[in-house]
Amino acid sequence: MMKIIRRDKASMYSLLGVDSSDVTITEFDELNNIYLEKLKSINLLNQKYNEQKEALRKLHTAVSRAQYNYKEMNNELNAKKNELEGLKEFFKKASEKFASMIWITDYQGNIIYTNDLTNKNLDGKKEDLSTIFDILDISTVQFDLFRKRNFQSMLFHFVGGKKANGRNLRIFDKESIKYILFLSATSNQESIMNRTYLKKSRDLHFINEISKIISGQITIDTTLQDAIEKIAFLGNYNSCSIRLINESDELELKAVSGYSKEFVMRNHVPVANSHIGYAFNENKIVILNTLEDMLFEDSHIKNVILNNRKVAYIPLTNYNKNLGVMAIVSDYNFDSESIILLESISINVTIALEKILLYDRLKSNYFKTVEAFVTATDIKSERFNGHSRRVALICKMIAEKLYLNSGEVDEIYMAGLLHDVGKLSFSDNSLDYYFDIDQHGSIGRKMVERVGLKKDILDGIEYHHLNFDLSNSKNTNVNEQPYYAQIIRIANDFDLYMNYDTTNINLPNFIEDMKPLVGSVYSSQFMRIMQDILVNNKEKLYKIYQNEVIDEKQLL
16 A cells, blocks of 8 residues: 555645645555545535525525516506506496586595586586686685595585585595595585485474374373473474363463473463463464564563574364464574474374373273272172272272383272172172182182283282282192282282271271281282382372272372
């Protein structure tokens, strides 16, 4: 090996880049080390070359991807441009078919587009309309309002003096206003027609709302109050009231509402010598917008008008039958259209009143018929004379403490009247003894169930002697004492208790004596109500037991 090195050392030195004159060591190990160092350097250079080659490859890939993305984005942008151009063309074609003037400005007010109807109505050409100020007679401050908000409806003043109703809509791009779109009617006539249509729609809605309120009512007080509150609210009236004629020939206040009641007259107003009385007697609508409208001297009306208010009196009449007058106090003049509206409302109110009055008469006659029927039961025993009617009136007082509606109160009153009707089937001398008539509840139910009474009333009649805890029940189908029966039970027992001593009406011992039976015989709820009646309604009870109550209305 050494021979080879010696023989070829000159070429070896040359390959290794070693100067032979400076090297004296020719041993193999040293030459090998030099060779390894050179090889290491070559490997490092080769590694750097590969790294740079990989970096170039990645760069080339990224450039290719970027070129592809750019091409796709460019295609998409062109498609959007084409779509936008299509939309612009569609908008232009559509705007020409609209029966409205349309124009668009940029944020500074420069005209971007106008339709032909705009140019036609402004007697100009597109090239003559360069800014918003060439279309509208407005200041820069006023134009700034269009940049700050959208107006759903406003009156445009055009250059040249024309006026028409219109609106504006701001168009945003990335939360910044880019354009402002304007639409306008072509003339005042169209605006007037639109306003008339909207007013008629509002009036119809007004009448419909009042009709819905009064159609479902069955009492005069609630009908009039609900109606007058809705009228005052929808009409934004200063005050609104309804008065009905009473037996003293006075217009009595029944309902009042409005945001101010300063000019409402006293509760009872005589028909004579007043404008409201004149409206009632003559069955005419009286409108008082100024002092000149006054028919005669009337200090109240004069005071109202001097306080810059207007008054309208609308009779509540139907088929020449006058029931009362609706009075309106307004901050604005009453015109012919508002009078027609109020007259329509008064007709609805009058019809509702007549319906309720007829219902009251029929109900009164119905109750009187039933009372006559049950009186036949009471007069069979002197001891129980008037018992059914007193129980019915006490049931009514209890029901009113429960805040039930008027229909439910009437049902409970009816159940109280009929609770002992089954006793008609017994002999006269057996009525004084309970053990002979245990079944009069179920018998009474059978006697009246074909009349068409509600199930609650029938249950009240049948189970009015049932204990609250059902401890004396013989009917396995009964899971609880019916609600009406609970009321009749305590009212019935109270009257039987009072039947022994009616002189102690002010301080009866009923509550103390019956406390041990609460929870078993009586419901604790109705015992508390009975106690409240004994404490706070002594006068009503006194009238019942002194026979001062002619009918149930006197308890109100």
